[in-house]
Amino acid sequence: MANRPSSLTSAIQICRPLFWAGEMSHKANANCGLLLAPANIRGYAPMTGSMVYRLSVGEVTAPHMATYIQALSEIQAISDDRGYNHVAGFHGAPNFYCWHHQNNANTDLQARLFLPWHRAYLWWLEQRLRDRLENAALPWWDWTLVRDVPAIYDDDTIGGRRNPLASSTIILPTVNPPINRETVRAPGSNPFVRLPRRREVERVLAQSDWASFSDLMESLHDRVHVWVGGDMASVGTAAFDPIFFAHHCMIDRIWYLWQVRHGNGGVPNALLDLELIPFGRRVKDVLDVQTLGYEYAVDSMEVPDADSP
Numbered sequence: 001m002a003n004r005p006s007s008l009t010s011a012i013q014i015c016r017p018l019f020w021a022g023e024m025s026h027k028a029n030a031n032c033g034l035l036l037a038p039a040n041i042r043g044y045a046p047m048t049g050s051m052v053y054r055l056s057v058g059e060v061t062a063p064h065m066a067t068y069i070q071a072l073s074e075i076q077a078i079s080d081d082r083g084y085n086h087v088a089g090f091h092g093a094p095n096f097y098c099w100h101h102q103n104n105a106n107t108d109l110q111a112r113l114f115l116p117w118h119r120a121y122l123w124w125l126e127q128r129l130r131d132r133l134e135n136a137a138l139p140w141w142d143w144t145l146v147r148d149v150p151a152i153y154d155d156d157t158i159g160g161r162r163n164p165l166a167s168s169t170i171i172l173p174t175v176n177p178p179i180n181r182e183t184v185r186a187p188g189s190n191p192f193v194r195l196p197r198r199r200e201v202e203r204v205l206a207q208s209d210w211a212s213f214s215d216l217m218e219s220l221h222d223r224v225h226v227w228v229g230g231d232m233a234s235v236g237t238a239a240f241d242p243i244f245f246a247h248h249c250m251i252d253r254i255w256y257l258w259q260v261r262h263g264n265g266g267v268p269n270a271l272l273d274l275e276l277i278p279f280g281r282r283v284k285d286v287l288d289v290q291t292l293g294y295e296y297a298v299d300s301m302e303v304p305d306a307d308s309p
Contacts, residue, residue, distance in 0.1 A: 001154055051290070052130070052137035053297045054253070057150045057246055060158055064137060071129040071136035072242065073164040085171050087125050090278060091239035093175050097277050098235065101218065111271060112214045114221075115255050118248050119286045120279040125245060126294065137294060140249035143224055144198040149187050153243050170231070170240045183241040186229030193227045196220045205258055210266030213258055221251050253296050256289055264288075 055064045076084040091098045096105035098121075099113035122138055129136035141150055152158075153165045172179040200220060207213040224232075224247050231237035238244050264287045272284040289295060 001156065050134070050293075052126070052135060052294050054137045054249060054294055055139055055297050057139045057141050057146070057152060060152055065139065065152065067133050067136050068129070068139060069158065069164060071132040073162075074132045075128050076164050076168055079171075082128055082131065084125075084128075084168055085240070087128060088168070088170075088239040088244075089172070090121065090124075091244075092234070092236035093172050093179075095278075096235075100235065106277070111274060112211060112268075113271065113274065113276070113283070114218050115214055115251070116271070116283045116286050117276050119252050119255070119289075119292075120276040120281045121239075122245065122248055122252055123281075123286070123292045123294075124279050138245055138249045140253050140296075141243065141246035142250055143195045143247070144201055147195055149185065149228065149243065150246070153246065165242050168240050168242055170237060175236075179237075183237065184230040185232060185241065185243070188227060189229045190226055193223050195227055196223060201254060205254065205261060207258075208262050208266065210268065213262075213266070217251065217254060217258075221247075252289075256296050259287070 053064075055062075058065050060066070060069070072084070075082065075087075078084070080086065089095055097117075098104070099111070099117040101114070102110040102112055104113070126136070126138050129138075141153075152163075155163050156166050157163055158165075167183045169182055170179050204213060204216045204220065207216060225238060226233050228241070228243060228247070231241045232244060232247075267283065267287065272282065274283050276282065276286065286292060
């Protein structure tokens with residue numbers, strides 16, 4: 001089983017705790033080693049190469065999962081700026097570049113950049129994966145159907161080897177106090193939070209207004225973070241848990257489905273030229289997933305909600 005703490009509190013201490021529910025300012029403590037975005041970031045290049053298709057999380061024998069697991073294992077072993085630990089640090093500690101609830105720790109600007117910033121973030125990690133294996137693509141966790149941590153993310157080993165989906169090592173020597181440990185989870189430990197259901201996603205998809213859709217989508221997103229618990233319940237450490245990217249791939253896929261239904265016209269013009277730091281992209285650059293080199297395969301959203309009463 002993946003690491004699960006005896007209590008939720010023991011798993012989410014980093015600087016002053018930054019939670020998905022309750023305290024929503026997301027402003028970083030000065031002791032967290034907050035960094036300004038670099039003017040140029042090594043490794044950025046326009047998307048080239050073939051299209052990849054993102055599929056739902058599957059069994060370990062599924063070809064797309066085997067490729068993803070291999071690529072993820074390789075980048076988790078890299079200690080420089082091409083590695084998983086470095087990329088995970090963009091979201092929370094030590095950089096806090098992420099956008100949540102119109103806020104960002106590095107600026108006083110308020111803007112609905114949650115969906116565009118996280119799309120760019122997924123794309124950035126996927127490029128690091130594709131540097132290792134060209135066909136590697138992020139899978140999504142459909143929590144409307146799979147009502148627990150997917151089994152493939154919960155097993156400590158795969159084929160007798162360490163499972164890179166179960167956890168990663170958080171290495172943060174510059175935060176106060178420094179962190180060097182494995183990620184942990186506490187799924188379902190909060191009795192007041194449950195995973196979103198299909199009908200809730202459908203209600204969100206029915207929203208034709210960008211602001212309403214974005215805000216409601218973010219609320220569903222928050223619940224999954226809190227439900228998984230452990231490091232996922234803290235902005236500072238969430239992205240170090242590999243399940244973060246399966247969850248956010250689902251969020252991005254729902255946005256994609258909304259775009260298929262409603263188009264991009266609802267995104268305010270004032271957002272289009274805003275930079276998505278540190279990815280070298282602007283909002284207008286991430287509206288079309290195909291220009292980013294990926295597509296979502298048709299899958300489980302067409303299946304009736306098994307959890308409906």
